[in-house]
Amino acid sequence: MTSEIVSYSMNKNLPITPQMKMADVIHRDYRLIPIIGRFGIDFGFGNKSVGEVCDENDINTWFFLEIVNSYHNPQYFPQEQLQKFSAKQIIAYLSSTHSYYKDVKIPEIQGYIDEMEKKASEEHTNNVKLLNDFFKGYVEELELHLEHEDKEIFPYVIELENALEEGKISIDLKKKIIEEPIEDYERGHEDVEVKLSDLKNLIIKFLPPVLCKELCKKLLTELYRLENDLENHSRIEDNVLVPKVKMLEQTILEGSGS
Amino acid sequence: MIASSQFLYRLGIKTMLSVIDIDLDIVELISLEELRSYQQNTSESYFVIMSEDLLHYPRQECLNELQQTNCKLMLISDDENGNSIPGVEKITNSDSQKEILDKFQDFFFEPKSTSSGEASTTLSEREIDVLKTVALGLSNKEIAEKxxxxxxxxxxxxxxxxxxxxxxxxxxxxxxxxxxxxxxxxEVQK
Structure with missing residues (x-):
């Protein structure tokens, strides 16, 4: 097991443990399939345990377990425990989640809407096209948000952590902490969440019956999955990453006597 | 429904209602008897704004009779210190214009406390007018002016x-x- 956090004490009542077989994790909750994939773990793990598979893939087992357990049961959210992991670990997970949205989930949903537009009867093409344009607008906003985090926020956080580890704190970094603290970035999620919820309501409540009913149901199901995943993702960013970064910022400022 | 024996009261209330854009059918009544007979003959939900002097004694009993499930009651009172009555809104003669408008807003727009909170889901004509302007991207100020x-x-x-x-x-x-x-x-592209 990775030695990074040797003395880690995890809640003993959690269903998914280091000794559990990785295959059984998926049998227990198939919604974890994309989460396990995000850690870079491929299928074919035979009878190996969670701990063994994590070791082979160079993944911190405890971090993996906290993430899958909290995804499995939304009531369980070990905010403080998660903050103990390195910013690099947390960010690696968040970044791979971003890639999953951009490369897998959004194209998948886009595919459903495009197909619906093609198959809709003439009188309904316009309505589906309206939904399609709305979804495209939503995706544009979401991608801007994700890109801002990937290109600005995450590198900044890693810079903070590196500076503390190496004890080299540049004047520029301190200036940045004072002028653009993480606090300014908080709550960028609401807008995108609201748009997604609007899209669901437009389909459920107001879209006149379309011919391709099955496609429409699939689309709706995937929108719910995306929403669920985004909620979990924002929860980690807002309640784990942001407080952790605030702590790093404060440590640097206090350490340098500012 | 506006119930008061005094013409100036009724006129004043109508004017205030037009300020907050209440476009309900207004019925003017001048006595408690008229109000009661109206109540017996209507099954739709309605609002009553009445002046306190119409009430018979004992007032509380009289009010209890008036409070029906499909009716929301507001009382215009001379007595600003009087006890508040559950389920009955009150404006007093010493309220300023702004206070009265705020109370009217709450009275007409807040969901009835006794109902299950189940709001109607169809838009009123006025709401559709507002929706159209919102959808075209107008600001609140522009909508208000328009x-x-x-x-x-x-x-x-x-x-x-x-x-x-x-x-x-x-x-x-x-x-x-x-x-x-x-x-x-x-229209959207404009």
């Missing part, structure tokens, strides 16, 4: 629209308006 209503009223309408439709963003409301042919794509 429809001759106060900004507060615009905000209240928007809140109700959002609650009824479950759609919060302007882009979402635009899609709704287009789907229902409330506005045309050409």
């Amino acid at each position: 429809l001759f209503i106060s900004i507060n009223t615009v905000v209240t309408h928007r809140k109700n629209i959002t609650e009824k439709l479950g759609i919060k963003t302007i882009a979402g409301l635009t899609v709704y308006a287009l789907m229902n042919n409330l506005i045309t794509p050409e």
Whole structure:
């Protein structure tokens, strides 16, 4: 097991443990399939345990377990425990989640809407096209948000952590902490969440019956999955990453006597 | 329903209602007897604004009789220190114009406390007017000017629209308006 956090004490009542077989994790909750994939773990793990598979893939087992357990049961959210992991670990997970949205989930949903537009009867093409344009607008906003985090926020956080580890704190970094603290970035999620919820309501409540009913149901199901995943993702960013970064910022400022 | 024996009261109330853009059918009544007979003959829900001097003694009993499930009651009172009565809104003669308007807003727009909170889901004509302008991207101030209503009223309408439709963003409301042919794509592009 990775030695990074040797003395880690995890809640003993959690269903998914280091000794559990990785295959059984998926049998227990198939919604974890994309989460396990995000850690870079491929299928074919035979009878190996969670701990063994994590070791082979160079993944911190405890971090993996906290993430899958909290995804499995939304009531369980070990905010403080998660903050103990390195910013690099947390960010690696968040970044791979971003890639999953951009490369897998959004194209998948886009595919459903495009197909619906093609198959809709003439009188309904316009309505589906309206939904399609709305979804495209939503995706544009979401991608801007994700890109801002990937290109600005995450590198900044890693810079903070590196500076503390190496004890080299540049004047520029301190200036940045004072002028653009993480606090300014908080709550960028609401807008995108609201748009997604609007899209669901437009389909459920107001879209006149379309011919391709099955496609429409699939689309709706995937929108719910995306929403669920985004909620979990924002929860980690807002309640784990942001407080952790605030702590790093404060440590640097206090350490340098500012 | 406006119940008061005094013409000036009734006129004043009507004027105030027009300020907050209440376009309900207004019935004017001048006695408690008239009010009671109206109550017996209507099954729709309605609002009553009445002056206190119409009440018979004992007042509490008289009020209890008037309070029916489909009726929301507001009392105009001379006595600003009087006890408040559950389920009955009150304005007093010493209230300022703004206080009265605020109380009217609450009276007409807040869901009835006795109901299960189940709001109607169809939009009123006025809400559709507001929705059209929102969908075209007008600001609250522009909407207020265009429809001759106060900004507060615009905000209240928007809140109700959002609650009824479950759609919060302007882009979402635009899609709704287009789907229902409330506005045309050409109008949106302007």
